[in-house]
Amino acid sequence: MTDLLRVEGLRVAFGERDVVRGVDLRVGAGECLAIVGESGSGKSVTARALLGLTGGRVDADALALNGRSLLGLSERKWREIRGREIGLISQDALVSLDPFRPIGREIGDALRLHTRMSASARRGRVLETLAEVGLPDPALRFGQRSGDLSGGQRQRALIASAVVSRPPLIVADEPTTALDVTVQAQILDLLRSLTREGAGLVLISHDLAVVSAIADRIAVMSDGVIVEEGPTSRVLTSPVAEQTRALIAAVPFGRPRGSRLSAGGPAASAGPLTAPASSPTPALRATGLTKTFRLPGRDPLTAVADVSFELPAGTTLGLVGESGSGKSTTARLVLALTTPDAGEVQVEGRPWSALGESARGPHRRLMGAIYQDPLSSFDPRLSVRDILGDAIPRDIADGRTARLAEARRLLGTVGLDDGLLDRRPLHLSGGQRQRVSIARALAPRPRILICDEPVSALDVSVQATVLDLLDELQRELGLSYLFISHDLGVIQHVSDTVAVMEAGRIVETGPTEQLFREPRHPYTRRLLDSAPRLPV
Amino acid sequence: MTPGSTSETRAPARRSRAGALALRLTGRLAGGVFVLWAVATLTFFAIRLIPGDPAQAVLGGPGSQASEEALAAARAEYGLDQPILVQYLLQLGRLATGDFGSSYSLRTEVAPLLLSQLSGTLLLAGLSLAIAWLLALLVATWTTRGTRAAEWVGSGLEIVGAGLPHFWLATLVILVFSVGLGWLPPISTPGPLGLVLPVLTLAVPLAGFLGQVMRESLLDALDSPYALSARARGESETGVRLVHALRHAALPGISLSGWAFGYLISGAVVVETIFARPGLGRTLLNAVTLRDVPVVIGVVMIVALTYILVTVLTDLLGRIVDPTARA
Numbered sequence: 001m002t003d004l005l006r007v008e009g010l011r012v013a014f015g016e017r018d019v020v021r022g023v024d025l026r027v028g029a030g031e032c033l034a035i036v037g038e039s040g041s042g043k044s045v046t047a048r049a050l051l052g053l054t055g056g057r058v059d060a061d062a063l064a065l066n067g068r069s070l071l072g073l074s075e076r077k078w079r080e081i082r083g084r085e086i087g088l089i090s091q092d093a094l095v096s097l098d099p100f101r102p103i104g105r106e107i108g109d110a111l112r113l114h115t116r117m118s119a120s121a122r123r124g125r126v127l128e129t130l131a132e133v134g135l136p137d138p139a140l141r142f143g144q145r146s147g148d149l150s151g152g153q154r155q156r157a158l159i160a161s162a163v164v165s166r167p168p169l170i171v172a173d174e175p176t177t178a179l180d181v182t183v184q185a186q187i188l189d190l191l192r193s194l195t196r197e198g199a200g201l202v203l204i205s206h207d208l209a210v211v212s213a214i215a216d217r218i219a220v221m222s223d224g225v226i227v228e229e230g231p232t233s234r235v236l237t238s239p240v241a242e243q244t245r246a247l248i249a250a251v252p253f254g255r256p257r258g259s260r261l262s263a264g265g266p267a268a269s270a271g272p273l274t275a276p277a278s279s280p281t282p283a284l285r286a287t288g289l290t291k292t293f294r295l296p297g298r299d300p301l302t303a304v305a306d307v308s309f310e311l312p313a314g315t316t317l318g319l320v321g322e323s324g325s326g327k328s329t330t331a332r333l334v335l336a337l338t339t340p341d342a343g344e345v346q347v348e349g350r351p352w353s354a355l356g357e358s359a360r361g362p363h364r365r366l367m368g369a370i371y372q373d374p375l376s377s378f379d380p381r382l383s384v385r386d387i388l389g390d391a392i393p394r395d396i397a398d399g400r401t402a403r404l405a406e407a408r409r410l411l412g413t414v415g416l417d418d419g420l421l422d423r424r425p426l427h428l429s430g431g432q433r434q435r436v437s438i439a440r441a442l443a444p445r446p447r448i449l450i451c452d453e454p455v456s457a458l459d460v461s462v463q464a465t466v467l468d469l470l471d472e473l474q475r476e477l478g479l480s481y482l483f484i485s486h487d488l489g490v491i492q493h494v495s496d497t498v499a500v501m502e503a504g505r506i507v508e509t510g511p512t513e514q515l516f517r518e519p520r521h522p523y524t525r526r527l528l529d530s531a532p533r534l535p536v
Numbered sequence: 537m538t539p540g541s542t543s544e545t546r547a548p549a550r551r552s553r554a555g556a557l558a559l560r561l562t563g564r565l566a567g568g569v570f571v572l573w574a575v576a577t578l579t580f581f582a583i584r585l586i587p588g589d590p591a592q593a594v595l596g597g598p599g600s601q602a603s604e605e606a607l608a609a610a611r612a613e614y615g616l617d618q619p620i621l622v623q624y625l626l627q628l629g630r631l632a633t634g635d636f637g638s639s640y641s642l643r644t645e646v647a648p649l650l651l652s653q654l655s656g657t658l659l660l661a662g663l664s665l666a667i668a669w670l671l672a673l674l675v676a677t678w679t680t681r682g683t684r685a686a687e688w689v690g691s692g693l694e695i696v697g698a699g700l701p702h703f704w705l706a707t708l709v710i711l712v713f714s715v716g717l718g719w720l721p722p723i724s725t726p727g728p729l730g731l732v733l734p735v736l737t738l739a740v741p742l743a744g745f746l747g748q749v750m751r752e753s754l755l756d757a758l759d760s761p762y763a764l765s766a767r768a769r770g771e772s773e774t775g776v777r778l779v780h781a782l783r784h785a786a787l788p789g790i791s792l793s794g795w796a797f798g799y800l801i802s803g804a805v806v807v808e809t810i811f812a813r814p815g816l817g818r819t820l821l822n823a824v825t826l827r828d829v830p831v832v833i834g835v836v837m838i839v840a841l842t843y844i845l846v847t848v849l850t851d852l853l854g855r856i857v858d859p860t861a862r863a
Binding site for chain 1 (some may be wrong): 606609761762764766767768770771772775779780783784822843857858860
C-alpha cells in the first residue's frame, strides 16, 4: 500500500532555533495518526509544515502526498495543495473563522479558490457539507457568523471549511480544545467518520486520553523529535519512552484522589486522604443560592437557581458542569463578588453573603481564589516580587526584607525558584503563572480556596503538576477547596464530594467514588460517557 | 471564561437588533441637537470675550472712525443694546429657525453666503479624506509584507506624516511643485489641478494618523487564527488581505474618520488661506479677524452639524463593516 502522506527527516527552524529536528511520519488513506506532546514539543509546527505554512525554514528528506513530492513547491503550487489536497482544522476553533463573514462564505472559500463552480453550485455543496458535519438547519447556518454559533457549532463549521472540497488528507490541530466534554465527544465522532469515508487524518493533541478514542496510531513528540510511535493500543498499554509514560500518568481520569499525576516530588505523601475533619462546622455552606441576570433587550437569565451545598473543612468539593451551567457565577456568589437574589452563603458557620462589605472586608482573607487565566489577573508591568508583595498583608510581614523573605517562602511553597522573583508574568510559562497565582492566593493565609477552572488552559502534563501541588498544599495547610471544572477527569481526581451542575441547578451531589460508580441523573451519565479516558 | 460559550439566547437579540439601531440613531440625533446648542452657546459667549465693541465691527472694524450716533444706530439695528441674556435668547431663537442673520462686514445674508462656500470646503475635506485613506491603506499594506525593515519604513513614514503641520507642508509643496518644478499652480485655481496641492497638504498628515491605527490592527488580523484558516484553504496573501484582514484593519480607521473630518475642517482654515482658495475655512478666518459675529457663529454651526452627520455616518459604516457590533 502506498502511503497517502510520507514524511522523512522533517526539520523546521526559526532563526537559530531548531523546533522540529527530523520527524518521520506516514499516514494511509482512512487512517488516523495522532501526534501527542506537550506545548513546545513542535507538534503544531509539524502540522503546519505539512501545508507549507510554518513561516520558518523547512527542510526534509521526503515530504510526499500521494507519491507527489511537496518539497520545494512554489507558493503558488502550495496554494493549490492547501484546501484542496490537505485541509487544516486549526487550533482555537472559537476564533478560527472570520467573525465578520457569514460562515457559508468562509466555508465556500475553498471551492471559490480551487474550483470553477458557480456561486449557486458552491452554495449547494456548502449546505451539503454543513449537513454532513452535523450542523442542524444548514440554510439558516449559512448566513450566520461565527459569533452566532456555540463553541461546538463553530468547530463543526470550521471542520466543514476544511473538508468542503474533499481533501484526501486532513490535519486537525487540537480540534477539541476549549470545547465541553460532551461536544468534544461529538467532534471526535465526526472526525472518526471522516476517516471512515477514506480521508487520512493527522490529529494533534496534548491529551492522550482525547486521541486514544479515535487514533489508529500514536506518535509521541517531545523536543522536536518523535520519541515513540506505534499502534494506539500498544503505545497505551506498553509504552517504551519515558515521555509516553509521563503523558499516560498525567491523565487524571480514574486516578484515585491523592495519587500523584506527575513524576518527581515527594511520593511519600501519596495515599488516600483522610479528611482531617478539624472542625465540625463546614468551611462553606450555601443555601438556596439564586442569581438572575437581567440585560436590556434579552430575556432574564437565571444563572444560578436554588443551589445548596456544603464544603466540609479540609476537603474538596468538586463543582462540575458545562459552560453556561452557572459554575462561575456560583464561585462569584461564594466570593461575595456578586450579591445573590435569594439564599445565603455562610463561611465557617458565620454569615457571609448577608454581611455588608464593610463587615465582610476584614474576613475576606479567609478566602482565596485562583482562575483559569492567571495572566489576565496579573498587572503585566509588575514583577513576580511585586505581585506577591501586594498580596502579603502587613501583619504577616512588614518592611522590605520581611516581605521579600515572605515572597520567597511563598514561591518555595508552590515549588518555584527564587530566580523568578524579577520576572514579569508574560515571561513565565503557563504552569509557572498558575503557580504564582496560587502563591498570591495563599499570601494572606486563607483557609478556603476557590479554584475556578484552574487547570483548564494547561497541557495535561502541566495540569498534572498543578493538581499535585494543590493536593500537597491541602495536606500541609489543611485548606478547603471549592474546585470548579468542566473536566470530569480532573473533578474525579481532586474531589471528596462532587456536585454536578446543569443549567443553573445542582442535579446530583454525592461522595466522588459513589457518584462515579452509580451516577443517578441522566446528565451525570452523559457527562461521564463523554469524558475522555484511557482504555483500560 | 469557561470553554465553549453558548448562544441559546441569540434569537431574541437578533430580532431586537433593528430596534436597537433605531434607538441608537435617535439617541445620536438627540445628542446632536444638544451639541449644536452647546456650540452655539459657547461661540456666542466666547466672541463676547474678545475685547472691543461689536458695533465697531459692524461699521467697518476697529480702524473705522464711526461717530457715536452711527454706533448707537448700529447697536439698535443689531440688537446690541439689549442685555446680553436677551441677545443670547434672540440669537438662539433665530438659529433654531435657520436664520443666521446677516454679515456685519459683507452686508449679506449669512446662510446663502455660507452655503456657497460649503461645497468647496466639503469637496476639499472629502477628497483629502479619501486620498488619506488610500495612502494609509497603501503604506500599511505594502509595509506589512513580512520584512522588518519594511515595517520600520512604514511606521516611520506614518509618524513623520502625522507630525507635519499643515502650514509647513503647504509651504513645502508650493516650493517644490510650483516654484521648483512648476507643475502645479501655487494658488488654488478652479479645476482639478488647483485641488492637488491643497488636498495633498491635508491628506498626508491624516494618512499618517490613519496608517498608524490601521497598521496595528492589520498586523493583528494577519496574525489571527482566521487568517491562518484562510491561508490553509489556499487563499493567497493578497486574498487574505482583501477578504479578511483589511476589513478588520479598516474598523479603527473608520472610527477615526469622524474625528478626522473635524481635523480636516480646521486644517482647511490654514490651507484655504495659504492657497487663496474660497471656502468655509477662509470665510471663518476673515470673519474672526473682522469680528463678524453672525458669520462666525454660522460657520461654527455648519461645521458642527457636518461633524455630527459624519460621526453618525462613520458609526453606520462601522456597523456595515463589522456586523457583529452590538448596538
